[in-house]
Amino acid sequence: MSAAAEPAGPASVDEVLERARAGLDRVGPDEAHRAVARDGALLVDIRYQRQRERDGVIPGALQIERNELEWRLDPQGSHRVPEAKDHDRRIVLFCNEGYASSLAAASLRQLGLHRATDLVGGFQAWRAAGLPVTP
Numbered sequence: 001m002s003a004a005a006e007p008a009g010p011a012s013v014d015e016v017l018e019r020a021r022a023g024l025d026r027v028g029p030d031e032a033h034r035a036v037a038r039d040g041a042l043l044v045d046i047r048y049q050r051q052r053e054r055d056g057v058i059p060g061a062l063q064i065e066r067n068e069l070e071w072r073l074d075p076q077g078s079h080r081v082p083e084a085k086d087h088d089r090r091i092v093l094f095c096n097e098g099y100a101s102s103l104a105a106a107s108l109r110q111l112g113l114h115r116a117t118d119l120v121g122g123f124q125a126w127r128a129a130g131l132p133v134t135p
Contacts, residue, residue, distance in 0.1 A: 017099065020106035024117045029129035032092045032119050036060065041090040042083050044073070046104055047123060051096055056133040058094075058126060066095070069104055074111050087112045094119035094126065 011019075027035065035041035043061040045052065046069055057063070062083060064072045071079045075086050083089075091113060095101040101118035108116035119126065127133050 017102055020102045023109060024102065024105050026098075026102070026117055026120045027092060028120050029126045029131055032094075032126070033131050035090060035092060039090060041092050044069075044091060044093045045123070046093055046095050046101060051123075055096075055123060055127070056135045058123070059132050059134050061094075066100060066104055069093075070107060070111060073108060073113065075113075087114065089113075090115040090117075092117055092119055094122045096122050097124050098122035 032041070032043065036043050043058060045058060045061045045063045046066045048065060052063065062081065064081070068079075071077055072081045073084045073091065074080055075084050077084070091105075091108060093101040093105050093108070093116065095104070095118075098119060098121045101122060105116045105118040121128070
């Protein structure tokens, strides 16, 4: 049996993250802010409630914790939020630092949400850029 035919071993989380990000058009804080203001993109905060209480929130961002994300944003799902109208809406996810949101965006793309992406650096990058945050 040749080496090419042998099954690959398990992937590390870094490898999975790299593959997820390769399929995304990730955005920085300023671009995310413009996408929401100008293009009606949906900004989604997937951080835990405790993080939101500790660090604040981005005004206007929809808050959906990671474990509910696919059910809430699937336009065909019975538990979708009103904002999940179709597969063409641009969705920008963010977590605390931009790691979990990359994996989450890749998962949304598997549901056909082809414009889903995430915020490079997450909430911390948004705040560091001086963009609006409320306690």
